[in-house]
Amino acid sequence: MRTSKYFMPTLREVSSEAETISHQLMLRAGLIRKQAAGIYTYLPLGFKVLKKIENIVRQEMEKSGCVEILASAMQNSELWQESGRWSEYGAEMFRLKDRHNRDFCLGPTHEEIFTDLMRNNVNSYRQLPLTLFQIQTKYRDERRPRFGVIRSREFIMKDAYSFDLDEAGLDLSYEEMYKGYKRIFDRCSLKYQVVEADTGAIGGSSSHEFMVISEVGEDDLVFCEKCGYSANVETAISKERSFADLTEDAISGKKEKVYTPDVTTIRDVADFLKTSSEKILKAVLYTDEKGRVYMCLLPGDREVNEIKLKKLLGLKEIELATEEQIKEITGSKPGFSGPIGLKKEIFIVADSEIKSMKNFVVGANEENHHIINCNNSDFNINVYGDLKTVINADMCHNCSGNLSSSKGIEVGHIFKLGTKYSESLNAKYLDNNGKEKPMVMGCYGIGVTRTLAAIIEQNNDENGILWPLNLAPFEVAVIPVNTKNETQTKLAEEIYQTLKENRIDAILDDRNERVGVKFKDMDLIGIPLKIVIGKNAAENKVEVKFRDKDEAQIVEVSEILKIVQDYYTN
Amino acid sequence: MRTSKYFMPTLREVSSEAETISHQLMLRAGLIRKQAAGIYTYLPLGFKVLKKIENIVRQEMEKSGCVEILASAMQNSELWQESGRWSEYGAEMFRLKDRHNRDFCLGPTHEEIFTDLMRNNVNSYRQLPLTLFQIQTKYRDERRPRFGVIRSREFIMKDAYSFDLDEAGLDLSYEEMYKGYKRIFDRCSLKYQVVEADTGAIGGSSSHEFMVISEVGEDDLVFCEKCGYSANVETAISKERSFADLTEDAISGKKEKVYTPDVTTIRDVADFLKTSSEKILKAVLYTDEKGRVYMCLLPGDREVNEIKLKKLLGLKEIELATEEQIKEITGSKPGFSGPIGLKKEIFIVADSEIKSMKNFVVGANEENHHIINCNNSDFNINVYGDLKTVINADMCHNCSGNLSSSKGIEVGHIFKLGTKYSESLNAKYLDNNGKEKPMVMGCYGIGVTRTLAAIIEQNNDENGILWPLNLAPFEVAVIPVNTKNETQTKLAEEIYQTLKENRIDAILDDRNERVGVKFKDMDLIGIPLKIVIGKNAAENKVEVKFRDKDEAQIVEVSEILKIVQDYYTN
Structure with a gap:
């Protein structure tokens, strides 16, 4: 190619809107141009590298035995009604009507389409297992599109769906994809971490994310350098602390209500009472989708992990209780809640670490007052569980090594779906005894355009992009x-x-x-x-x-x- | 590949909805499956051939010096407002709103996007000429999607846009694409005809269509086997007939009104009067977008070509006058209209062949009556022009050879746009004297998915598809x-x-x-x-x-x- 006949409009400066290095460099080097918020055109250089990444993805998917198809981006609403997700999927789904007033969406994902394809075209165990994939344009109306193509509204994704006879088959397909993903990100010269992840709205039993380590990542990762344990902070667990050694403390003694004026944070309370944060019982009130209120207790130096809380309580949605709700339950304003002397009986859920806490401080449900020298026996706890957000001061639950944390850009995500979609959409096959069984599914995504940005995020210097040799345009x-x-x-x-x-x-x-x-x-x-x-x-x-x-x-x-x-x- | 690990669900029978061979075979051979009306998923075999066609297109475009990019399918309304097409484009455009209630469309074509890209990134004559192309998914909400992927609502198109310094440059770019298109369709082993075509809603000065000869084609083509002239019937012209030799006819004589009961067609009138259809003057009334009525005259054995009529009158839209309008102008019901004795004066436009007609028959503007032995001098004609739809009885305007007609599937279309979009969107460059000039544009499309179907339409037997060797899956x-x-x-x-x-x-x-x-x-x-x-x-x-x-x-x-x-x- 000759530059005189090429189109590579480079820029000296870019809009301040481009916050990340990759976004700035993709604009400056003439890889992309913005069409609308979160919607981009790939110019020749960007397109060329994109195709190279796509080819790596395609080759490794084929090596993993997957077969490529191409589904439509437009999807009719009927299938989504059938799976129950037409109403579940919120404002993130782009919806439109055709000239006959029929409802369609622009696919944010393709579980329904692929499951429908399988139920209509496969009926015997002899046609399984099968993993189909596509490299295709997806649409998600992000509340806040940003970082260029890292979080965009129209993007290219490789999505794959596996269909197996049973769970054992799914395990094999999942493992195959796990290995394939590693090969792909290795060939893209990315420094990444594979972490255990929450299955979220997609559903299913198990899930791993492929996270490119980067300061601009929107996900928090936790990992143990000693044993290699790693997880998204959403699901990360740590070794339970024992507070037995904290029993001999300056404020040990009789349980009593004390005046604690001008304190607004746990830290303030601890300082005022000359103790440490972990001696203060944090009590956070939540409501679920039906308006029921829950009190969640944990050591004062830790935060609630709402995903764990939802899982423990088996709830779909939770949110923080309002000031009115807190007043109704505790009789006081927020900041002084505690499990003792509530106006109304509510469900109390406590982090397991509380079991070993002794002579701690709780809110008195009265403005500017706390109760000191409390113990578990002073109130009722309905259920214990792991509710904490892991921090990098925690120890690995596996090997007691030190946990570290970093930020990551999610470039791949694999899920064991099980029979969630094959049940709701009735994708069955006849086994070798002629018995009808649901196909057992997995789904596997790679953000292709996001991967492009992630590579630049990790490969640049003050002069511009430093492409891995196999990806240079x-x-x-x-x-x-x-x-x-x-x-x-x-x-x-x-x-x-x-x-x-x-x-x-x-x-x-x-x-x-x-x-x-x-x-x-x-x-x-x-x-x-x-x-x-x-x-x-x-x-x-x-x-x-x-x-x-x-x-x-x-x-x-x-x-x-x-x-x-x-x-x-x- | 092993069939046991592949996904090729073949069918013995398909729904009667599949009217054409290619549609039936694409379903039967497991190339596609329908997702919704006019929306398809490409299964592995279909996808594989599609990629082979895409590669041919890509290689030949690059050989023609074009540079590939990838624009978004979602387009914001602002650019379309600017070009004036947001309101012009009718129900065929899929429109949607994002979560902030902003208007978007799913691009049916990309003139606006590419022109915007050029105006923002090119400003000097030294950066031109440039032809950019993409292979991308387009959306058109067809009133009647049919024939599988031949007329579908989501389809893959190769679209290219050339930007030149001047008309001479455009001529070269256009010629280059013309040759490139021939190479592409030759490599696809298609039997096709390149025809002159109307520029329609896209606009511009010149246009050619690449038509695959096929009975299921939706376009009518006219061509001369002697000199090679060929055109879409929308624009085809033929040699003007001279009616001088028809003056001596049985009904020559005095002009008089005659009673013609029970006649409903031109043929009926001719039979009743014992003459031939071309001696009957056909008068068709039209209204334009402003409600003005026109009378269009032509020999009774020919049909009006509305595209020619619109061009001659410089109108955007015309439609047949209503019964009420006809009554108001002629005083009679439809079927007896003629240019003599109208109740209201209207603009009369006549086909050039009428110049040589003598002693002909016209409708008397009175039920069951015609006037015989009329001549041009008996009424006023505002303008003459070519208004006929060419038929295969006509002679070539070029060489007087016999014209033939056939049906064609439009697989490619190239247009000289001129400055239509660069003017409306202000895409200018500075010439070597520092003077600002509009870029001169061309646009060039290939229906990639439609080409796939057209290949099957021409290559099959009773057992299935007969792929050209280079395209076999x-x-x-x-x-x-x-x-x-x-x-x-x-x-x-x-x-x-x-x-x-x-x-x-x-x-x-x-x-x-x-x-x-x-x-x-x-x-x-x-x-x-x-x-x-x-x-x-x-x-x-x-x-x-x-x-x-x-x-x-x-x-x-x-x-x-x-x-x-x-x-x-x-």
Whole structure:
């Protein structure tokens, strides 16, 4: 390709809207342009890398025995009604009507479509197992699209769905995909962590996320460097602390109500009472979708993990109780709630660590008052469970190693769905005894466009993008310093042709621009290797400069092909 | 690939909804499944051929110097408001709102998007010319989706847009695309005709359609076998007839009103008056978008071409006048209209052939009456022009050869847009004198999914699809007759592996089915070559059968690779 015939509009500056490095670089290097909030056009360079990522995904999916199809983005509402998700799926689903006033959505995901396809076309155990995948455009009307294509509203996803005879089959299919995903992200040169994750709205029994480690990640990850345990903070567990050693404390003694003026946080209370936060019992009130109120208790130095709470109580939705609800239950305003002396009896759920707490402090359900020297026996607890959000001061439940945390960008997510969709959509097969059974399903997603951004997020420097060699949009940039010098342009052309003939994907920067501009552009778009044809051209010598090295070297023209080939095969 | 691990649900019968061969075969051979009216999922076999067609399109576009991008399917309304098409585009455009109540459409075409991209990223003559293309999913809410993917509502299109400095540049870009399109459809082994076409709602000065000749085509084509002239019937012109030789006719004589009872068609009138249809003046009344009424006159044996009529009168929309309007103008009911004795003066437009008509018959604007022996001098004609729909009795305007007609499926369409969009969207560049000028545009579409169906429409027999070799989903089917016979299965496996190692894309039909079922399936899905491993396996011999030949041949296993390679290279 020649730059003069190409379309790579690079920019010196970008709008302040682009907060992350990858978003800035994708705009500056001319990979994308915004069409509307969260909706982008992929320009030639962006499109080219996108296709390279797609090919990696496709090859590894095929290696995992998956078969590719292409479903429609438009989906009629009937299937979603049948699965029950037409009403469940909220504002994130783009909905539209056709000219006959029929309801459609733009698929945010394709469980219904693939399950429908299978129930209509497969009926015997002999046709299973089968994993189908597609690389296709998805639509989610994000409340807050941001970070360019990391959280966008129209995006390309690889989604796959496995259909097995039974749970054992699903385990194998899941394992195959797990391995395939690792191969994909390895080939994309990503530093990532596979974490246990919540199954959320998709449903199912087990789930793993593939998280690219990055400061701009929107997910919090917890991992143990000792044993390798890792999980999304939503589901992460830690070793239960025992508070037995805290019984001998300055405020141990008689249970009594004390005046605690001007305190608003747990920290304040602890300081006022000259004790530590974990001696204060935190009490948080929640309501469920039916308006029932729950009190959730945990050590004062930890936060409630609402996902764990919902799971423990078997609830779909919970939210913090309102000030009125708190007043009605406790008789006081928020900040002084506790399990002793409630106006109304409610369900009390406590973190397991509370079992070992002794002589602790609770809110007195009265403004500016707490009760000190309380114990579990002073009130009723309906159920104990793990309710804490793990923090990196915690110990690994597995090996007692120290837990660390980091941020991650979710690029892949795999789920064991079980029979959730095959039951609701009636996707059955006849087993070898002629008995009807539901297919056992898994689903597996990769954010292809998001992966592109994640790669840039991890591979850049002050000059621009540093592509992994297998993903660079062009392998070599051939740059004549002075396009008005015939010796240089002729030699550049010869080198360019030689590379092309040897299937090296080169770009010849034949623009009549200052060489500094050309260097900056080629570094910005991340071409791994520059061949600069300057004054030495007359002596058949050129300069070779690797994107990730400081120094350039002068070489004979005859050496170039070997240098390039060695670079790309090593 | 092994059929046991593949997904190719073939069908013996399909719904009567599938009217065309290609629709029936795409369903039967398991290439597509319907998701909703005009919305389809591409199953593995369909997807695979689709990708092969896409690759041909991509390669030839790149050969024509075009650069690939990928724009969003969702488009915000602002750009369409700016071009004026948000209100112009009717019910065919899928519209939707996002969670903030902003208007979007699902792009039926991308002129606005590409023009916007260029105005924001190109400003100098040095960056032009440029032709950008994409292979992308388009949406049109067809009033009557039909024929499977031939007229569907979600479909894949290759659309390209050229941006040039001037008209001369556009001519070159257009020519380049014209040639590229021919290469594409040639590589798809299609029998097609390139015809002059109307520019319609897209606008512009010149346009050609690439029409696949087929009985199920929705377009009528006219062509001259002598000189090669060809056009869509919408724009086709023919040699003007001269009626001078018809002056001596049985009913020549005095102009007089005659009673013509019980006649409803031109044919009836001619028969009643013992003359021929072309002696009857046909008068058709139309109204435009402002309610003005026009009378259109032409020889009785020809039909009005409304596209020509609109162009001649410079109107956007016309429709047939209502019975009330006709009554108001002529004083009579429809069927007796004529230019003599109208109640109200209206604009009268006549086909040029009327100039030479003499002593003809006109409607008397009175029920059951006509006037005979009329002449042009008896009434006023505001304008003459070519208004006829060409029929295959007509002569070529070019060489006087006989015109023929046929039906065609439009698979490609190229337009010279000129500055229509660059003016309305202000896409300007600075020329080498620093003067601002509008970019001169062309646009070029190929219906990729429709091309797939058109190929099947032209390549099939009673057993199924007959793929052109370069498009077949698999190149060879390896079929063990009896999967319980170890000699056969082992040899089949060996042959399959040998082919794979030699990059032949083979499918091993390892299903435990009767061999008749396997043959039927492989013929239905159109695999060009079958290698059948049966009783001769013990002697290392197999049967080779070409899809398009009746006889099979027995060959040594050692010969197979050469046979396959020869078949695919010749």
